[in-house]
Amino acid sequence: MQPLNEKLDALREPKAKHVEAEATARKWIKFNTVRIVMPLVAGCSALWATLKSM
Numbered sequence: 001m002q003p004l005n006e007k008l009d010a011l012r013e014p015k016a017k018h019v020e021a022e023a024t025a026r027k028w029i030k031f032n033t034v035r036i037v038m039p040l041v042a043g044c045s046a047l048w049a050t051l052k053s054m
Contacts, residue, residue, distance in 0.1 A: 008021055008028075
């Protein structure tokens with residue numbers, strides 16, 4: 001996790017490594033969105049299957 005933190009800390013500095021840090025942050029946010037959406041879809045489909053069988 002530390003290499004990621006070092007890259008994101010570059011956002012605080014002037015434009016030196018700003019582009020690389022922004023790309024890393026966007027990639028990290030995209031992966032977190034997938035990590036949130038997939039369990040939500042699985043839970044909804046499980047709930048749907050449970051309610052359908054009643």
